Amino acid sequence: MSVKQVPLTCSGHTRPVVNLAFSGISEHGYxxxxxxxxxxxxxRQGDTGDWIGTFEGHKGAVWGVALNDDGTKAATGAADFTAKIWNAVTGEEVLSLQHNHIVKSVNFSTDGNLFVTGSNEKIIRVFDLNKLDADPITFCGHTNGLRHVTFFNNNRMLVSCAEDKTLRIWDRISGQEVQKMNFNSSPNSLEVSNDESTITVTHGNSVSFLTCDRLSCIQEMKIPTxxxxxxxxxxxxxxxxxxxxLxxxxYDYVSGIELEAYKGHFGPLHCVKFSPDGELYASGSEDGTVRLWQMYVGKSYGLWKCAEDSFEEKTPATAVI
Incomplete structure (x- = not known):
């Protein structure tokens, strides 16, 4: 008998959830x-969805979020034209970086020393967090607003996608664009695999998997939405x-066979992300909730104590982090 997938629902937001990010695994989990x-x-605590706190300070919609590897720093990019870095332990704002338009994407380098932003200015900026008095390195070439940008190849390279229907690779040291791929529609999401060999990008009704070195297409899957x-x-x-x-x-990555299809959200899904240990994946939706789904349905993990447990609604307290 198959076991029903019962996601954990994390409520508390009052508008659509548009981006998610996990930290790496530390002594405190992830x-x-x-x-x-x-x-x-x-x-939130990654394996249970338990609310830890809310970062207060932006004056507009938050579009991009990131955590450094050990989860001690958080980053946010917002419609108030700022990117902010926060102490994720105390909740204090550490740094606010002014931009000239909406900041859509933020990310830390793997060592936490560099910070990248992508905005509707069509500009990528890389800040050295150890030399904040220095101007950021900028990368120009996109002809419409950035959607996502992140580091790879030991932080030497950057990959970005934008509303100009392109995905681009940049050499951080030379400052040059080195690869570009065109799509028929604007890419909606971008992810680099843990081993930094594969780029996952969504566009239209497709999920494409590309090599990081040459943007060669490994495979492309058509999705029924x-x-x-x-x-x-x-x-x-x-x-x-x-x-x-919704x-x-x-899907099985090798064969392309659909393995599961569950409806849990009450609005379109804007973001999905695997946890660093691969035991669960999170989704954020137009319905204002985050849901956590088990990779191995029925396994005792986090708040899923047994297959018969019902889900637990996670509602945050009113305190600020």
């Missing part, structure tokens, strides 16, 4: 941060994705 149009990004986000399991066995039809899909 953490999850969510970006929301309500302007109040939330930090307009897909907004996809995430590849750390061991590359499966990938999950979701979009317009369904969370899981």
């Amino acid at each position: 953490f999850l941060i969510s970006a929301c149009k309500d302007g109040k990004p939330m930090l 307009k897909v907004y986000s996809a995430s590849l399991h750390p061991n590359k066995s499966v990938f999950v994705c979701g979009g317009e039809d 369904i969370m899909y899981k």
Whole structure:
């Protein structure tokens, strides 16, 4: 008898959840941060969804979020034209970086020393967090607003996608664009695999997997809906994705066979992400909730104590982190 997938529902946001990010695994486990149009990004314990706190300070929708590897720093990018870095332990704002337009994407380098932003200015900026008096390195070439940008190849390279229907690779040292791929529609999500060999990108009704070195297409999967986000399991066995039809899909990465399809959200899925240990994946939706789904349904993990347990609604307290 198959076991029913029962996601944990993390409520508390009042508007659509548009971006999610996990930290790496530390002595305290791992953490999850969510970006929301309500302007109040939330930090949670990653394996349970338990609310830790809310970062207060933005004056507009938050579009991008990131955590450094050990979960001690958080970053947010927002419609108030700022990117902010926070102490994720105390909740204090550490740094606010002014931009000239909406900041859509933020990310830390793996060592936490560099910080990248992508904005509707069509500009990528890389800040050295150890030399804040120095001007950021800028990368120009996109002809429309940035959607996502992140580091790879030991932080030497950057990959970005934008509303100009392109994905681009940049050499951080030379400052040059070195690769470009065109799509028929604007890419909606972008992810680099843990081993930094594979780029996962969603566009239209497709999920494409590309090599990081040459942007060669490894494979492309057609999804039965307009897909907004996809995430590849750390061991590359499966990938999950979701979009317009409210369904969370899981596919076998090698064969392309659909393994699971669950409806849990009450609005389109804007973002999905695997946890660093691969035991669960998170989704954020137009319905204002974050949901956590088990990779191995029925396994005792986190708040899933046994297959018969019902889900637990996670509602944050009113305190600020």
